[in-house]
Amino acid sequence: MVGRLSVICGPMFAGKSTELLRRVRATEDRGGAAVVIKPSWDKRYESTAPEVVTHDGARRAALAATDAEEVRRVVASAAQEALIAIDEAHFFGAALVPVVLPLLEARRQLIVCGVELDHRGEPFEPFPTLLAKADEVIKLASRCARCGGPARHSQRMNESGDRIVVGGADLYEARCRDCFVPGS
Numbered sequence: 001m002v003g004r005l006s007v008i009c010g011p012m013f014a015g016k017s018t019e020l021l022r023r024v025r026a027t028e029d030r031g032g033a034a035v036v037i038k039p040s041w042d043k044r045y046e047s048t049a050p051e052v053v054t055h056d057g058a059r060r061a062a063l064a065a066t067d068a069e070e071v072r073r074v075v076a077s078a079a080q081e082a083l084i085a086i087d088e089a090h091f092f093g094a095a096l097v098p099v100v101l102p103l104l105e106a107r108r109q110l111i112v113c114g115v116e117l118d119h120r121g122e123p124f125e126p127f128p129t130l131l132a133k134a135d136e137v138i139k140l141a142s143r144c145a146r147c148g149g150p151a152r153h154s155q156r157m158n159e160s161g162d163r164i165v166v167g168g169a170d171l172y173e174a175r176c177r178d179c180f181v182p183g184s
C-alpha cells in the first residue's frame with residue numbers, strides 16, 4: 001500500500017470530527033485497525049479518558065499527545081497498516097509537518113483534521129503544507145451564525161491575541177466571508 005494523506009478541514013462546527021469518526025468506523029467495519037490521536041490539553045468535551053467527541057455527541061476513544069513529537073511516538077507504536085487519524089491538528093502547529101510527511105513516505109495511511117484558517121482568517125499551520133501534499137482534501141463549511149450563509153471562518157468572540165485558544169460555542173461562531181471580522 002502506498003502512503004496516503006486525506007485532510008479534513010473547515011471552521012468550527014462544520015462536522016470535521018464527525019467525518020473523521022465516520023472514516024475511522026468505516027475502516028474498522030472492514031476489519032482494519034485505526035488509531036485516533038488528539039491534543040492532550042483539549043479536554044473540552046471529555047468525560048474521563050481521552051476521546052474525540054463531536055458536536056452532535058458521538059464519541060470514540062483516542063490517544064492523547066502533548067505535542068507533535070508525541071504524535072510521532074504514538075504512531076511508531078501503532079501497526080504499520082493502521083489508519084492514523086489526527087484530530088484538532090492545528091493545535092500541534094507547524095511541528096506536525098515534519099512528523100506527517102515522513103509517515104507518508106513510510107507508506108502510512110493518514111487523516112489529518114482541523115481548522116485551516118485562524119481567528120485572523122490567515123492560513124493556520126500545519127495546513128498550508130499538508131493541504132498541498134494531500135491526496136484528498138475535504139473542505140467542509142459551517143453555517144454562518146449571523147446570516148445563515150456558508151461559513152469558512154471561525155469568529156472568536158473575545159479579545160485574546162493568542163493564536164490558539166481552546167473553546168467551543170462559548171467562544172467561537174462560524175461566519176461567512178462577509179460577516180467575519182478578523183481578530184487581532
Ligand SMILES: [Zn+2]
Nearest residue numbers: 144147176179
Ligand atoms: Zn454571514
